[in-house]
Amino acid sequence: MSITRNITATYRGPGRVVRHLLAMGPREDRALAYLMAACALLFIAQLPRLSREAHLTGEDLNMLMGGSLMALIFIAPLLLYGLALVARLIGRVLGGQGTGYGARLALFWALLASAPLLLLHGLVSGFIGPGPQETAVGLLWFVAFLWFWIGGSIAQERAT
Numbered sequence: 001m002s003i004t005r006n007i008t009a010t011y012r013g014p015g016r017v018v019r020h021l022l023a024m025g026p027r028e029d030r031a032l033a034y035l036m037a038a039c040a041l042l043f044i045a046q047l048p049r050l051s052r053e054a055h056l057t058g059e060d061l062n063m064l065m066g067g068s069l070m071a072l073i074f075i076a077p078l079l080l081y082g083l084a085l086v087a088r089l090i091g092r093v094l095g096g097q098g099t100g101y102g103a104r105l106a107l108f109w110a111l112l113a114s115a116p117l118l119l120l121h122g123l124v125s126g127f128i129g130p131g132p133q134e135t136a137v138g139l140l141w142f143v144a145f146l147w148f149w150i151g152g153s154i155a156q157e158r159a160t
Contacts, residue, residue, distance in 0.1 A: 003112075010113040014148040015155030017113075018106050022156060026101045031108050035077055038111040043072045045118045048126020080107060087153055096157030106152030113148050117141035 010017045024030075046068045054061035081104065088103035121137045128134060 007113045007116070010109070010148055011144070014110070014113070014151035018102075018109060018152035018155045021105055021109060022102055026099070028101065028104075031101065031104050034105070034112045035080060035108040036073075038108060038115055039072050039076050041112070041115040042076070042118060043069055045115070045122030046072070048122050052126045052129060080111070083107060087149075091153065091157045094157075098153075098157035102156030103153065106156050107149055110145055110148035110152055114141055114145040117144055 006017050006021070021030075047065070050064040050068060051061060053059065054064055084104040084107045085100070087107060088098065088100050091098050091103065117137070118141055121134070121141050124134050124137045
């Protein structure tokens, strides 16, 4: 399946999609591509909010974008690799049979699959600003991300 079909299928059953991705074989380059695509989309999602913040406060937009770029493209992937390691260790303690690659894939895929909601959150943050709408969309993204990650993690821990 294509990436967009996998993303829409993740909203129906994240475990099934992660099992399908794992069946394609362990390819670290694919996991890294998912992670970098997710981080790039996270950066793009921040742009409307950063533009609003720069306009309202008079700060330089380029400086705000530079800081966000550094955090999301260079630092976040390192932290996410560490988070995937912690998730795998927790899975091992709980008796899971998964792999480190599976833990990374479940986390990175959950982030990429939930990116459309993050893009919506960015638009709400930029055009509407802080308020209940932004909080609701942020909560919706967080719940979807956790559902995708936990469902994918359980599937990969049972996969082998």
